[in-house]
Amino acid sequence: MLQEQELKTFVEGTTHYFEVAAQQPATVGSPYLVTEGIPTVHEYTGVISISGRREGIVYFTAPKAMLTVLLMKMQENDFSHENMRDLVGEVANTISGNARRDFGNDFVISVPSVLTGERSDPPVIPGARSFVIPINWRSHSAKLVVSLK
Amino acid sequence: MSAANGGAANGARRAFRLLIVDDSNVMRRRIERSQQLEDLEVVGAAANGVEALELFARTRPDLVTMDLTMPQMDGIECIEKLVGLNPEVRILVISALADKATAIDAMEKGANGFLNKPFTDRQLNDAIAELIRGR
Numbered sequence: 339m340l341q342e343q344e345l346k347t348f349v350e351g352t353t354h355y356f357e358v359a360a361q362q363p364a365t366v367g368s369p370y371l372v373t374e375g376i377p378t379v380h381e382y383t384g385v386i387s388i389s390g391r392r393e394g395i396v397y398f399t400a401p402k403a404m405l406t407v408l409l410m411k412m413q414e415n416d417f418s419h420e421n422m423r424d425l426v427g428e429v430a431n432t433i434s435g436n437a438r439r440d441f442g443n444d445f446v447i448s449v450p451s452v453l454t455g456e457r458s459d460p461p462v463i464p465g466a467r468s469f470v471i472p473i474n475w476r477s478h479s480a481k482l483v484v485s486l487k
Numbered sequence: 488m489s490a491a492n493g494g495a496a497n498g499a500r501r502a503f504r505l506l507i508v509d510d511s512n513v514m515r516r517r518i519e520r521s522q523q524l525e526d527l528e529v530v531g532a533a534a535n536g537v538e539a540l541e542l543f544a545r546t547r548p549d550l551v552t553m554d555l556t557m558p559q560m561d562g563i564e565c566i567e568k569l570v571g572l573n574p575e576v577r578i579l580v581i582s583a584l585a586d587k588a589t590a591i592d593a594m595e596k597g598a599n600g601f602l603n604k605p606f607t608d609r610q611l612n613d614a615i616a617e618l619i620r621g622r
Binding site for chain 2: 358361409413414420427438
């Protein structure tokens with residue numbers, strides 16, 4: 339089960355990502371626990387598997403429009419499907435990797451896997467509860483979902 | 488003697504040769520676009536450690552930016568191999584892994600600098616400039 343301080347690590351990591359990479363802060367809403375079913379996803383979802391001291395997944399899910407603007411802010415002019423997949427995985431990787439500052443190096447992160455489509459189902463970790471961190475950036479909404487045992 | 492003058496008899500300046508290693512295409516392109524230093528030529532971009540070793544042998548870079556979490560061969564293993572091939576190469580790790588133990592491990596394997604993702608263009612340029620100054 340995720341502790342409040344651990345959740346704060348991911349909230350701060352998300353805020354930091356948008357401040358630095360997108361040069362524009364995101365507003366992060368109050369995290370909430372998913373009590374029923376699994377959180378819905380947007381068009382692109384970058385999934386990081388966690389192993390070591392903790393077990394579970396962290397995923398960042400965002401609509402194509404948000405990723406397009408993020409790429410623009412990075413001076414990227416290739417808005418292909420492949421680059422969208424690449425970026426959503428990189429955001430998930432960066433936020434998860436940054437969490438090792440607090441979790442330590444036995445918080446082992448995988449390379450990203452990417453799901454596309456709003457009907458895709460992220461992996462479910464038995465025995466882990468999912469916390470959703472809502473992210474609002476410019477006019478777009480995304481989510482970071484943390485599901486750790 | 489610095490690589491910038493390369494000891495060329497005619498005094499012509501030689502560009503530092505940079506190899507970019509990152510499994511993200513967006514990051515590879517971002518690093519390539521961001522570098523605004525004179526005397527810096529990007530000679531290749533690799534998506535994992537295996538590709539990096541191949542490109543390293545072919546392009547003989549002076550400097551390498553190295554991601555750590557990559558498929559096939561991770562950055563730490565790749566750093567060790569690159570330094571084994573050329574102990575003079577200067578390596579800047581650019582990674583999301585933000586714990587001190589990882590940074591220490593990378594430096595002990597032969598990296599010369601460590602930059603955490605996410606980064607600004609200025610932070611990247613400063614880190615590469617620092618890498619060049621160390622040569």
